[in-house]
Amino acid sequence: MFSVEDREEIAATIQQSLTTGALTLGPATKRFEDAYAARHQAPHAIAVASGTAALEIILRAVGVEGREVVVPANTFFATAAAVLHAGGRPVFADVDEHTMALSPESLRAALTKDTAAVVHVHIGGLIASSIVEIAAICADAGVPLIEDAAHAHGSTLDGRYAGSFGVAAAFSFYPTKVITSGEGGMIVTADDRIAEEARIYRDQGKAGFLGNVHVREGYAWRMSEVHAAIGEVHLRRLDEFLAHRARIADRYDAALRSLPVTVLPTPANAVNNFYKYIALLPPGVDRADLKKTLREQHEIGLSGEVYELPLHAQPVFEAYTRGPLPVSEDVCARHICLPLHSDMTDAEADLVVDALAAVLADVVA
Numbered sequence: 001m002f003s004v005e006d007r008e009e010i011a012a013t014i015q016q017s018l019t020t021g022a023l024t025l026g027p028a029t030k031r032f033e034d035a036y037a038a039r040h041q042a043p044h045a046i047a048v049a050s051g052t053a054a055l056e057i058i059l060r061a062v063g064v065e066g067r068e069v070v071v072p073a074n075t076f077f078a079t080a081a082a083v084l085h086a087g088g089r090p091v092f093a094d095v096d097e098h099t100m101a102l103s104p105e106s107l108r109a110a111l112t113k114d115t116a117a118v119v120h121v122h123i124g125g126l127i128a129s130s131i132v133e134i135a136a137i138c139a140d141a142g143v144p145l146i147e148d149a150a151h152a153h154g155s156t157l158d159g160r161y162a163g164s165f166g167v168a169a170a171f172s173f174y175p176t177k178v179i180t181s182g183e184g185g186m187i188v189t190a191d192d193r194i195a196e197e198a199r200i201y202r203d204q205g206k207a208g209f210l211g212n213v214h215v216r217e218g219y220a221w222r223m224s225e226v227h228a229a230i231g232e233v234h235l236r237r238l239d240e241f242l243a244h245r246a247r248i249a250d251r252y253d254a255a256l257r258s259l260p261v262t263v264l265p266t267p268a269n270a271v272n273n274f275y276k277y278i279a280l281l282p283p284g285v286d287r288a289d290l291k292k293t294l295r296e297q298h299e300i301g302l303s304g305e306v307y308e309l310p311l312h313a314q315p316v317f318e319a320y321t322r323g324p325l326p327v328s329e330d331v332c333a334r335h336i337c338l339p340l341h342s343d344m345t346d347a348e349a350d351l352v353v354d355a356l357a358a359v360l361a362d363v364v365a
């Protein structure tokens with residue numbers, strides 16, 4: 001995951017931090033932010049402690065306290081948890097079966113006079129074409145659109161990066177992501193006010209790094225120099241990782257055409273980073289059984305789902321559940337994610353496909 005040269009460079013930067021004593025919000029963080037902003041064609045990038053912190057900070061900067069925030073049911077816990085932590089109430093909306101992302105129809109139905117914001121999640125690293133319609137619906141309603149881009153490093157739609165469709169985007173550098181800083185997150189925005197608020201919120205709500213005047217209810221959401229040193233080096237590999245992942249995805253696409261599964265399509269105008277390679281099983285196939293057989297008989301471990309159980313069905317969000325969301329329930333139960341990593345070989349991909357073909361032949365009549 002990290003080459004010898006990369007590890008040496010990270011170690012050298014950490015040595016320097018230890019020598020100078022600049023251990024948080026220092027020169028490595030600034031370099032990581034500048035490089036991230038440039039790579040994503042954004043005026044501002046603000047490094048924080050996690051993707052969850054990035055989301056909560058954006059929500060706080062937008063102001064959702066005591067009001068509703070529409071989020072897709074098919075997302076990670078943190079998307080809705082950040083809404084609660086920012087003082088808002090999550091309203092779960094359904095997704096589109098072709099993208100597994102928030103559906104425009106469901107968003108329209110979920111909007112009320114009390115909606116303070118909408119969060120759109122770029123599931124699996126694909127920026128769905130419907131984001132344009134979602135942005136238009138939000139603009140008509142006068143509601144800010146926030147992008148949960150935890151999965152979408154380097155992904156584009158019509159050449160546009162996450163962060164350019166809404167008021168701001170939140171990225172995650174959790175270790176499973178396409179690039180990592182160990183732990184960490186990044187806020188990307190073109191909005192000068194949100195960028196300024198984010199810098200204040202991430203450092204205990206202080207008006208300035210060196211002062212002691214607190215103007216917001218911020219938190220310890222800083223990125224340490226150690227994490228920035230890792231992220232800065234991994235970011236430089238992003239193009240290489242994207243090219244490699246796209247090649248493996250093409251190989252899967254070609255092989256899966258003859259299998260009884262439906263691959264989530266990537267339109268020609270999108271660059272998908274393939275954080276996840278997603279396919280839907282035919283109705284009736286027991287995913288848990290299929291995964292168990294793949295593991296026990298073929299030593300193939302599928303990667304984690306996005307997501308196994310929709311948020312409106314999660315016990316912790318019971319108080320916010322308003323009724324069934326059939327598409328989310330269906331796609332969450334029926335999809336699989338094939339293993340895909342940035343140093344995967346063609347031979348490993350072929351083993352996955354052969355094993356999947358063998359198991360499906362047994363379970364699909």
Ligand SMILES: Cc1ncc(COP(=O)(O)O)c(C=O)c1O
Pocket residue numbers: 050051052053075076078079121148150151171172173174184185
């Ligand atoms: C969709 C989504 N949102 C938010 C997060 C939170 O990111 P982090 O784990 O860096 O806090 C994650 C990831 O882990 C995620 O997948």
